[in-house]
Amino acid sequence: MDVKELLGLVAERSSAYLESLDRRGVTPAAAALARLAELDQPLSAGPTSPEMVLALLDELGSPATVASAGGRHFGSSASGSLPAALAANWLAGAWDQPADMVAASPIGAKVEEVAGRWLLDVLALPPAAGVGFVTGATMAHFAGLAAARHALLRRLGWDVEAAGLFGAPEIQVIAGEEVDESVLKALSLLGLGRERLIRMPVDGQGRMRAEALPELSAATIVCLQAGHASTGAFDPAPAICAAARRAGAWVHVDGAFGLWAAAAPACAHLVVGFAEADSWAVAAHHWLNVPYDSGLVICREEAHLRAAMSFSAAYLTLGEQREPGLYTPEMSRRARGVEVWAALLSLGRSGLAGLIERCCRHAAHLAGDLAAAGYPILNEVVLNRVLVSVGDVETTRRVIAALREEGTCWCDDVLWQGRAALRLSVSSWATTEADVERSLAAILRAAAKYNSKSSNNRELTA
Ligand SMILES: Cc1ncc(COP(=O)(O)O)c(C=O)c1O
Incomplete structure (x- = not known):
C-alpha cells in the first residue's frame, strides 16, 4: 500500500470514528479497555506494514478512547477539534516542519505571526504584545512567569538567565486562595516555589478579594484568574492591575479558557481590566477547539518574553523576521500555529463569538x-x-x-x-x-x- 492509499484509509477510519461518537458512550466499555492488553507485545523482530499498524491502532485504540472529541464531554479541558483545525493538523503532520525558525519553516513562522496578530485582536490585548505558541496553559504560565521573573530581576540589577536564582533578590508571588494547580506547577518549575506564594482570601465564587491585597512592590508578581476552573469567575482585575501598576509589580493572568470571553460581545464585560496585565496564559485546545496540545503565552513587552526564552544563537541562522523559537521554551517543535490560524480563519469573528x-x-x-x-x-x-x-x-x-x-x-x-x-x-x-x-x-x-x-x-x- 502506498502513502496515498494509507492516507485515504486513515481519513476513512478517522471519519468513521468521529461519526460513531454520537452512538457510543463517552467512556470506553470495559471490554474495549480489556483489549488494550493486546498491545502488550514484545517489539517484533521485523517490520509491520503501515496499514496493519493503523488497523491495530484503530481497532484496539478507538474503542478505548474517552470520547472527548464528541458533544457530550463536559470535562474541564475537553473541547474537540473544529473540522478545519483537524484538517490543518493533518496537513501540518504531512509537512513535518520544525517550526522554531523562519529558515526551517517559512510557513510555520508565517501562520504564527498572522494568527498571533488575530489573537491579540479577538482577545482585546495590546496589539504590540509578543505571542508564543506553547503546549497548553501550564507551559504558557511557565513562559509568562519566566518573562515576569526576568523583567523584575533585571530592574533589580540581576540577570537571572545567566546567574540563576541563587543569591538573587527575592521575588514575592501573590495569588488567590483558589489559584489553579497549573500556576503552582509553573512556579515550582521556575524555582519560585509552589509554597512560597502569598495566598489571598477569596469570595464564594473563588474571586480574590481586592481589598485584602497586601502591599505590592517592584519585586511582586500577582497572578490573576480570568475564569476560575470550577466557577468560571473572574478576579477583580481593574483594582488589582491599578495597584500593581502603581507599585511597579507584574500581573500574570491565568486565562486558560476565560480570556476567550473577550471574543464574544455577550461575555466581553467579564474581561474588563484584564488587558492591563503584563502577561497572559491562554489554552487554544480548550475553547478555540484545536487539537491538543496548544496554548498561548502573551507578553505585553515582547522583549521580556524573548529575553526569558533566549538561547545562544551561535549555531543557528536567525533572520530579520519574528523567529518562533525565541518565544517558547522548546527548540524543535511542530508548527503549532497552523491549527490556531485554521480555527480562527474558519470561524471568523462571528463564528468565534457564536x-x-x-x-x-x-x-x-x-x-x-x-x-x-x-x-x-x-x-x-x-x-x-x-x-x-x-x-x-x-x-x-x-x-x-x-x-x-x-x-x-x-x-x-x-x-x-x-x-x-x-x-x-x-x-x-x-x-x-x-x-x-x-x-x-x-x-x-x-x-x-x-x-x-x-x-x-x-x-x-x-
Ligand atoms: C483555569 C485553568 N488554568 C489552567 C489550566 C491548565 O491548562 P492546560 O491543561 O492547558 O495546561 C486549566 C485546565 O483546565 C484551567 O481550567
Whole structure:
C-alpha cells in the first residue's frame, strides 16, 4: 500500500470514528479497555506494514478512547477539534516542519505571526504584545512567569538567565486562595516555589478579594484568574492591575479558557481590566477547539518574553523576521500555529463569538434544568461552567460512577469550598441542544438513583 492509499484509509477510519461518537458512550466499555492488553507485545523482530499498524491502532485504540472529541464531554479541558483545525493538523503532520525558525519553516513562522496578530485582536490585548505558541496553559504560565521573573530581576540589577536564582533578590508571588494547580506547577518549575506564594482570601465564587491585597512592590508578581476552573469567575482585575501598576509589580493572568470571553460581545464585560496585565496564559485546545496540545503565552513587552526564552544563537541562522523559537521554551517543535490560524480563519469573528456564546447558553440551560429539578447550583453561571450539588461526597462519587458506567456524558467531580459537586464545562463546537437534553436526562437519572424521590425541590446537603 502506498502513502496515498494509507492516507485515504486513515481519513476513512478517522471519519468513521468521529461519526460513531454520537452512538457510543463517552467512556470506553470495559471490554474495549480489556483489549488494550493486546498491545502488550514484545517489539517484533521485523517490520509491520503501515496499514496493519493503523488497523491495530484503530481497532484496539478507538474503542478505548474517552470520547472527548464528541458533544457530550463536559470535562474541564475537553473541547474537540473544529473540522478545519483537524484538517490543518493533518496537513501540518504531512509537512513535518520544525517550526522554531523562519529558515526551517517559512510557513510555520508565517501562520504564527498572522494568527498571533488575530489573537491579540479577538482577545482585546495590546496589539504590540509578543505571542508564543506553547503546549497548553501550564507551559504558557511557565513562559509568562519566566518573562515576569526576568523583567523584575533585571530592574533589580540581576540577570537571572545567566546567574540563576541563587543569591538573587527575592521575588514575592501573590495569588488567590483558589489559584489553579497549573500556576503552582509553573512556579515550582521556575524555582519560585509552589509554597512560597502569598495566598489571598477569596469570595464564594473563588474571586480574590481586592481589598485584602497586601502591599505590592517592584519585586511582586500577582497572578490573576480570568475564569476560575470550577466557577468560571473572574478576579477583580481593574483594582488589582491599578495597584500593581502603581507599585511597579507584574500581573500574570491565568486565562486558560476565560480570556476567550473577550471574543464574544455577550461575555466581553467579564474581561474588563484584564488587558492591563503584563502577561497572559491562554489554552487554544480548550475553547478555540484545536487539537491538543496548544496554548498561548502573551507578553505585553515582547522583549521580556524573548529575553526569558533566549538561547545562544551561535549555531543557528536567525533572520530579520519574528523567529518562533525565541518565544517558547522548546527548540524543535511542530508548527503549532497552523491549527490556531485554521480555527480562527474558519470561524471568523462571528463564528468565534457564536461558539463562545452558544457554549454559555448550553451551560445556562444545564444549570436552569438542574436547579428546577431541585439540585442546587453552587456557582453563578457567568460563563461555561456549572457546579451542581447532587449530594454529599459519597453520593457524588456514586453519581459520577453511575454516569461513567452509563456513558451518556462526562462530568468532573470536584470539591468546591468544602462541598462535593459535579462540574460541567461546555466548550465544544460539537455540542448540540440534543446533546444537552440527553445529558440532562442522564444526570437527573443518576442523581435520582442516589437521592430519594422526596428529595426533589429541596436543598441537598453537601
Ligand atoms: C483555569 C485553568 N488554568 C489552567 C489550566 C491548565 O491548562 P492546560 O491543561 O492547558 O495546561 C486549566 C485546565 O483546565 C484551567 O481550567
